[in-house]
């Protein structure tokens with residue numbers, strides 16, 4: 294092979310990698326990874342030990358594929374708004390690097406495959422996951438996001454569903470304890486997002502999206518961030534109060550939730566440049582750690598109970 298052919302080959306593979314990267318970007322892989330962590334914890338808390346490998350593999354693959362499909366639909370439906378914002382203008386569809394028709398086919402493939410895998414486990418999980426997909430991709434993206442500043446509170450239900458989806462994948466039924474996990478993510482979402490929306494207020498205003506800092510101002514949004522971190526603290530006590538979780542959870546979640554309240558207090562009363570962004574970053578580590586703590590506590594409790602037996 295001569296030099297020119299080699300250069301040609303390298304060029305083709307670079308383009309292929311870039312296209313592949315664009316498809317991956319549209320699935321919001323880091324968000325999906327976090328959703329899968331919450332689903333995995335939901336699965337593990339549903340049983341005393343570890344769920345079967347079949348349930349974990351099919352369940353996580355199915356929920357992951359459906360969540361990824363929802364994210365691609367979000368990219369498709371939001372492409373004109375994304376093109377107007379500094380944070381999102383470079384996205385594959387906003388930039389026109391990927392044709393919309395191909396993205397639609399990709400999203401449909403992910404959705405059907407995800408639904409099929411979950412159906413093999415149980416129809417309840419398949420339908421609940423599909424409802425979350427529709428909740429995010431259609432109800433939130435098409436309607437709520439452009440209709441009301443409470444968009445992310447209501448739309449947050451779809452993103453909060455995975456612990457329940459994980460739980461039903463294992464048991465085939467809705468357990469009140471699983472709903473407690475949903476409530477945790479539900480209360481976490483507003484401070485997670487509004488911290489970012491404060492940081493990106495002008496971007497949302499420019500695109501005409503009625504996020505809370507745009508419609509009600511930054512001060513009011515900071516108050517709401519603080520309110521929801523306090524609510525999250527209260528909701529965070531419920532797993533312990535109901536006996537679902539033990540002391541490790543109580544201590545771990547309290548430390549994490551006090552940390553979040555600390556960030557929110559600073560944001561409201563002692564704000565400094567970049568603190569809204571720092572609060573948003575903290576929210577991500579907070580949720581990750583909270584669900585790890587739930588899991589560690591669960592296995593610790595199980596081991597302790599087995600020891601007593």
Ligand code: HEM
Pocket residue numbers: 323324327328331380444445446448449452453478482485486489577580
């Ligand atoms: C309606 C609810 C939600 C809204 C509006 C929202 C909004 C956002 C936005 C706009 C970003 C991008 C920030 C950036 O540009 O870097 C983001 C990042 C992120 N969100 Fe959320 N979010 C929501 C719910 C959730 C849920 C339920 C989870 C997981 C359980 C989650 C996990 C994450 C993670 C891990 C990131 C970081 C992604 C990265 O660094 O690329 N979000 N969120």
Ligand SMILES: CC(C)=CCC/C(C)=C/CC/C(C)=C/COP(=O)(O)OP(=O)(O)O
Pocket residue numbers: 321324328356359360361363364367371381422423425426429434451452454455
């Ligand atoms: C099936 C299932 C479990 C679905 C889960 C849905 C899902 C992917 C939720 C994530 C929430 C999220 C990233 C919202 C941001 O959308 P945005 O449009 O406000 O943010 P953007 O401007 O960054 O696109």
